[in-house]
Each structure stands twice: as structure tokens, then as C-alpha cells.
Amino acid sequence: MLENLKKEAFETNLAIVQHKLVVLTWGNASAIDRASGVMAIKPSGVAYDTLTWQDMVLVDLEGKVIDSKLKPSSDTLTHLEIYKGFVEVGGIVHTHSPWATSWAQAGKSIPVLGTTHADHFSGDVPCLPPLTLGQVEEGYEKLTGSTLVDHFLSNQINPLHIPACLLSGHASFVWGKSTAKALENAIALESCAQMAYHTLMLNPAANFPDYILNKHFTRKHGKDAYYGQKG
Ligand SMILES: [Zn+2]
Numbered sequence: 001m002l003e004n005l006k007k008e009a010f011e012t013n014l015a016i017v018q019h020k021l022v023v024l025t026w027g028n029a030s031a032i033d034r035a036s037g038v039m040a041i042k043p044s045g046v047a048y049d050t051l052t053w054q055d056m057v058l059v060d061l062e063g064k065v066i067d068s069k070l071k072p073s074s075d076t077l078t079h080l081e082i083y084k085g086f087v088e089v090g091g092i093v094h095t096h097s098p099w100a101t102s103w104a105q106a107g108k109s110i111p112v113l114g115t116t117h118a119d120h121f122s123g124d125v126p127c128l129p130p131l132t133l134g135q136v137e138e139g140y141e142k143l144t145g146s147t148l149v150d151h152f153l154s155n156q157i158n159p160l161h162i163p164a165c166l167l168s169g170h171a172s173f174v175w176g177k178s179t180a181k182a183l184e185n186a187i188a189l190e191s192c193a194q195m196a197y198h199t200l201m202l203n204p205a206a207n208f209p210d211y212i213l214n215k216h217f218t219r220k221h222g223k224d225a226y227y228g229q230k231g
């Protein structure tokens with residue numbers, strides 16, 4: 001079981017490189033087994049080309065390493081806060097993919113400007129302000145995750161409807177019910193970030209009607225979805 005969890009996290013860590021969301025070691029992916037309360041995540045600072053599935057580090061929900069000599073990713077506590085706050089999430093992808101990261105560095109949410117975005121995200125992908133000096137000193141990684149969760153809860157954003165968030169001056173965290181879904185959402189985010197940039201360059205006043213946004217999101221998601229094949 002946990003061997004499979006490690007393999008799942010490993011495959012996702014390879015996939016984010018294959019999909020050009022990660023260069024060097026600028027990213028990490030994790031998978032959680034809710035039944036045992038265990039997360040598998042990439043080890044800290046290990047080059048992707050030498051990584052094996054056995055290197056994935058298992059930690060409990062408090063971040064305690066279960067069975068590894070390797071240190072888990074330095075973003076481990078952020079991943080755990082997102083899993084604890086969003087109980088339906090099964091996989092998380094964190095990358096410094098260039099287009100999404102450009103928006104994060106500009107401190108700007110990615111606006112929904114067309115149906116491509118609307119098929120994956122039911123509204124703007126928010127960009128959170130940087131943590132304060134006090135928060136960074138108190139617990140940078142943990143508070144990065146908990147402020148992200150708080151933002152979604154306090155603004156009543158369904159994390160499965162907008163499964164991504166930008167952090168000012170940093171990059172994105174993207175999630176999904178499964179690691180496969182988290183990966184798909186990360187690919188979609190990067191592409192939507194690139195298109196939004198070009199759209200606003202061509203027309204700074206570009207606008208997308210809410211009723212088409214709602215139509216596109218609900219035909220792919222939720223109880224009345226009808227996109228794709230049955231079963
Ligand atoms: Zn990062």
C-alpha cells in the first residue's frame with residue numbers, strides 16, 4: 001500500500017519535469033493515503049535524474065519522517081497544511097513553472113478570460129500576499145499552507161473548483177482529488193497563465209462573461225456535468 005503511495009508520488013514528480021513545469025529542483029509533488037494518514041513526498045534537493053521511487057519520503061500528518069534517511073522536501077509542512085485543510089485532496093503539485101510564476105512574482109491573480117480557463121478553474125486563480133516578517137519567523141512553510149487554506153475558507157472558494165493558488169513572489173501550489181488530477185491542473189494552470197498574459201497584452205480590456213464561465217465549468221464538473229463519455 002505505502003509502496004504504491006511512494007510510486008504514485010514518484011511518477012508525479014517525474015511527470016512535472018516531463019511536462020516542463022520544473023527545471024533543476026524547482027518543484028515537488030506529493031500523494032496522501034488518507035486511511036493511514038501518511039504522505040509521500042520528494043526528498044529535499046535530490047536531482048530528478050537520480051531520483052528513484054524508493055527515495056520518496058513518507059511522513060505522518062505532523063511531518064514526522066516514518067522510514068527514510070533522506071530529509072523530505074522543505075515544503076513538506078505546506079503540503080500537509082493543504083491536505084489537512086482540504087480533506088478531499090489526494091495529490092499536490094508545487095512548481096515554479098515560468099508562466100504561473102510570472103503572475104505570482106507580479107503579485108497578480110490569474111483572471112478568467114476564456115473557456116480554456118473556465119473548463120478547469122471556476123474563477124480567477126487567486127494570488128495571496130506575501131507572509132509578514134513575523135509569520136516567516138514563526139513558521140514559514142506551515143503558515144504558507146495555513147494562510148492558503150484560510151484564504152479559500154474565508155472567501156468561500158471551493159478548493160476543488162479552483163484547485164490552485166499563487167503565492168506572491170513565489171510560485172503556485174496546485175492540487176486535485178488524485179495525483180493525476182493535480183498534475184492535469186498544474187499543466188492547465190501553466191497554459192492558462194501563458195494565455196492570460198498574451199490576451200491582456202493584445203487587449204488589456206479583455207473580458208469574459210460570467211454566464212459562459214458558469215456554463216463551461218458546470219458542463220465538466222458537478223452533478224449536471226455532461227462533457228466526455230459516460231462511465
Ligand atoms: Zn517553491
